[in-house]
Amino acid sequence: MSENALAEAAGRVxxxxxxxxxxxVSAGIFDSGLEPVATSSTDVAWSKQAAALLEAxxxxxVGQTLDSAHVASTAGEVFVVTESGLSLVAVTGRYVxxxxxxxxxxxxxxxxxxxxxxxxxxxxxxxxxxxxxxAENKGRSDA
Amino acid sequence: xxxxxxxxxxxxxxxxxEAAAFMRRRRHHRREFVRIRFQSGAEADLPTxxxxxxxxxxxxxxxxxxx
Numbered sequence: 001m002s003e004n005a006l007a008e009a010a011g012r013v014x015x016x017x018x019x020x021x022x023x024x025v026s027a028g029i030f031d032s033g034l035e036p037v038a039t040s041s042t043d044v045a046w047s048k049q050a051a052a053l054l055e056a057x058x059x060x061x062v063g064q065t066l067d068s069a070h071v072a073s074t075a076g077e078v079f080v081v082t083e084s085g086l087s088l089v090a091v092t093g094r095y096v097x098x099x100x101x102x103x104x105x106x107x108x109x110x111x112x113x114x115x116x117x118x119x120x121x122x123x124x125x126x127x128x129x130x131x132x133x134x135a136e137n138k139g140r141s142d143a
Numbered sequence: 144x145x146x147x148x149x150x151x152x153x154x155x156x157x158x159x160x161e162a163a164a165f166m167r168r169r170r171h172h173r174r175e176f177v178r179i180r181f182q183s184g185a186e187a188d189l190p191t192x193x194x195x196x197x198x199x200x201x202x203x204x205x206x207x208x209x210x
Contacts, residue, residue: 025210046209053202057179060195064181071203073175078203091207 006116010038010086013108013115017090020104025076027090029112030054037086037112050089054080068106070098081105084113175200 010029018024018040026046028039034051041047057069057080069080072094079090079101088105145153177189177196189196 043209049202049206049209053206056198056202060189060199061179061181064183066179067182068180070178071199073200073204073207076207078206
């Protein structure tokens with residue numbers, strides 16, 4: 001997976017996520033080494049704090065592999081979703097729909113991972129359709 | 144038709160219920176929690192006051208403050 005392609009894809013999915021989630025304050029995608037791939041915040045301290053949160057969550061999930069987390073405080077909420085070796089951290093306002101937010105984040109991470117690996121938005125299904133079409137038309141020039 | 148004292152009692156009762164609901168909402172608004180889901184499908188609400196939950200909550204609070 002090219003780092004540039006992944007960073008571009010991650011930036012794009014963060015923009016899409018911001019459009020989907022009106023309550024989203026900031027978000028960032030991190031790799032398995034807790035290094036930021038793309039963040040909506042330009043503040044370096046935000047990335048460091050998000051990495052610290054991911055570290056704390058890893059430490060908190062003793063003996064288990066973290067899938068997602070939801071932390072609520074009086075001032076806002078933080079969602080974390082891990083997928084395909086990437087982690088998405090999002091800060092939102094209070095009382096967002098947790099399951100919907102987590103779902104959108106997971107889809108965003110899948111898109112970033114897929115586009116970052118050069119599969120494109122259609123993923124493997126586009127290839128399957130193309131291959132099927134070619135197979136159907138094999139030997140027929142008027143198809 | 145209800146007796147006059149019943150009307151007063153019902154009114155007082157309704158105000159008390161409103162006040163109780165307000166207090167419940169207020170408590171809920173102030174409630175903080177740390178909920179973790181694992182890849183195994185298990186889910187855990189980390190009890191507040193434990194070192195793990197406090198570390199996570201502190202990191203999350205700082206992140207929210209940074210915006």
